[in-house]
Amino acid sequence: MTKFQKLALVLIIIAAVTLRFYKLGSNPPGLYWDEAAYGYDAYSILKTANDHHGHFLPLFFESFGDWKLPIYHYLLVPSIAAFGLNEFAVRLPSAFFGSLSIPLFFLFIKKLTKNLNLALLSTLFLAISAWHIQFSRGGFESNVGLFFVMLGVYVFLLALERPKSQIFTLSFLLLTLSMYTYHAYRIFTPLLMVALIFIFLSEIKKNLPKIILPAQVTLIVFLPLLVFTFSPQGRLRAQSQSAFQEKDFKKADLDYNQKSKKPLRFLSKYWYQKPVYYAYISINEYFDHFSPSFLFLRGDRIGRHSQVDMGQLHLFEAPLIIAGLFALSKLNKKTLWILGAWILLAPIPAVIVNVTPHANRTLQLAPIFAFLSALGTVLVFSKIKSVLPHTVIIVIATYYFISYLHLLFVHYPVKFSPDWQDGNRQMVQNVQKFQDKFDEVYITNGSEAYIYLLFYLKYDPKKFIAEGGTKDGFDKYVFVESSYDLYNKGRLLYVSPSWQRVDGKKLANIYDTGDRLVYGIWEVGGQD
């Protein structure tokens, strides 16, 4: 590597770290309820070695009954020990592993293509990738899981060059770790491993004695995850997220029959069957992830997963990616197969769930598109020799990137504060201000309010477990639906949703970062 290339890599890493860490605690605003749950469970592990349900060092976290995977929780323990229980500490592992993914991606592309400049450019595109930055700036398991997948595949490629049992073991364990990190990788990683076996079949056959023991060790590590998948808890999670719901099929069937005339209704009994219908929606959901609108213009419609006012990728990457496709023939066959398998398998975890396109479950597409953008850039700049077109491309790219930064740091915290349940920290601070004058505090349970109380009060987990605290209440806090009858309970403090009319004395209004009214705080009863 030349001095200039080393400097370029260092600058790219610094830029990546800055983009992921700058104002991490306050942007995104608020704390999504899953983040609050990760944080509080990690805090509880730190203080008591139990999660907040009282399970000792759990392998799977009950959380809100959605049974989260363990890795992100345990990564949070040292983060919270060092920085305290706050938004920054909860997002730190994601930002850290997101930043670490950048030099890793450089090594990964360098190994695949043996081209330093291409590796540097790919790293740059991942460093500024809107998709990757979005998931590095929140408490997202997917980002950490992606790091383990990339590292696992990289170490596997190393192991094929220097076949040693230890290196194969490390590779397989890293890939298994990704499956313990995020649910999507329970599907993507095994499929990718099967693809790698086919791609490197001859090398694997040659080194079989060195692979058997690592495979056995990995299987033992993987076993608890396999058992969990088929357990009632694992099935409950799968059913809640599944795109293949009986009620959706019945609704679609009814809708189809209502739109059809009699002969077609008769025939549809034979071809409008559940497996066919599920295959139909799967095909549509798969291809939704390659929609230019999703990639370059509108992104994921869930506000936590994208800027929504732009695509998952920058618009200027569109022509570069198309150019990149024309440069694919220059890559060696095995590299092409790996990238091809990766991009074709990446949308599969999102196909079986009910909201698509889903940027979180397909985060593994981000590095591939970064690579294609880099490949296209190399092709375009090598074919067009004149300086003026190069300058125009760079100016346009810079403009779009600066516009993205404007969206990210100016618009996003204000516009998407509801997507992050912003307002709960403010609510808890105000409850703390007034609660001493009341024996009971009733809080409307709009969005798992109990976890925010636990989190922002830094409530003693030992006490919470000992007193049998639940999502319905602990200490003097009771969590109720907005339709609950408060008026025969004596004098109490009530936190209502913003729209609710309450017969009581208003003590405070709670606003989020976007100045939206989120809650009202009332004194109810005792005004006679």
Added chain:
Amino acid sequence: MDKNKSALASKFFHNKLTATINQLSLSYVSTASPRFLLEILGPLGLALSLISFSKIIKKPKSIYTLGLGAVVIASLLLILPIDPRKTFYLAAIANYCFSIMSASYFAKTKLRAFTFLVLLLASFWYFALSWQMTAICNEIFFN
């Protein structure tokens, strides 16, 4: 969102040029949306289109590039204020022609021929479940 920022900064990021580019791009790329192409061509047609596109990647100066050019122009017509029925049929015909250009790909081996049959069956089921079957059958049986 920009209320505390200078008017110049706001205009730099939010202006008619970028808004126009975004809107036009959004309209145009929706004609290249895989869902839209699936609805017109079905899985078999989409597979054939991808094969035609891969032939352009291997050999940019070929007849397939002309076919793609026709698709690009026909798709552009879709976003213009012209009779939508006519432009839709033009775009559909252009897409069909582009996909049919690679039909011989499946004739080369038995495995490919089998794949062709599977995709053909998949296309039939796909059209049966999407809007085409109800629209066509309603047209035939009702009119």
